[in-house]
Amino acid sequence: MERFTISLEERLAKEFDALIRDKGYRNRSEAVRDMLRGSIEGARMARDDAPYCTGCLSYVYNHHERDLAERLTAIQHRHHDLVVSTTHAHLDHDNCIESVIVRGATRDVRAFADALVAERGVRHGHLNLVPVDVHAGKHVHVHAKPKS
Numbered sequence: 001m002e003r004f005t006i007s008l009e010e011r012l013a014k015e016f017d018a019l020i021r022d023k024g025y026r027n028r029s030e031a032v033r034d035m036l037r038g039s040i041e042g043a044r045m046a047r048d049d050a051p052y053c054t055g056c057l058s059y060v061y062n063h064h065e066r067d068l069a070e071r072l073t074a075i076q077h078r079h080h081d082l083v084v085s086t087t088h089a090h091l092d093h094d095n096c097i098e099s100v101i102v103r104g105a106t107r108d109v110r111a112f113a114d115a116l117v118a119e120r121g122v123r124h125g126h127l128n129l130v131p132v133d134v135h136a137g138k139h140v141h142v143h144a145k146p147k148s
């Protein structure tokens with residue numbers, strides 16, 4: 001663990017403390033670490049230096065909308081190599097929220113997320129990507145078909 005000290009104007013320090021208190025941080029170090037991770041990984045994404053990622057795609061939709069639930073399931077099946085799991089919750093009589101955990105080549109994950117969010121009726125789509133290292137790059141794409 002490396003330690004470093006930073007100097008802040010009093011006003012900036014106060015605003016920073018108020019911000020991190022509102023966000024629930026117990027101390028400045030954890031808040032600064034999260035901000036640094038966000039900036040570093042954001043920059044990595046921006047310069048396209050994140051070939052593999054894991055992440056979470058979330059969105060809201062109305063399941064009464066024509067064929068929408070079926071279309072969303074079809075897109076997920078088409079990309080079953082990227083989809084690790086999907087959690088679905090019924091918000092009320094009409095609206096559902098889904099959270100899809102994804103993993104794979106960043107380009108493919110983005111294309112999958114874009115296609116899903118672009119479906120008519122999908123709202124508040126948000127993809128949270130986390131760059132990861134993969135060992136040897138051997139990506140096993142398994143088709144698991146039930147025997148009977």
Ligand code: NI
Pocket residue numbers: 063088089090091095096097
């Ligand atoms: Ni539902």
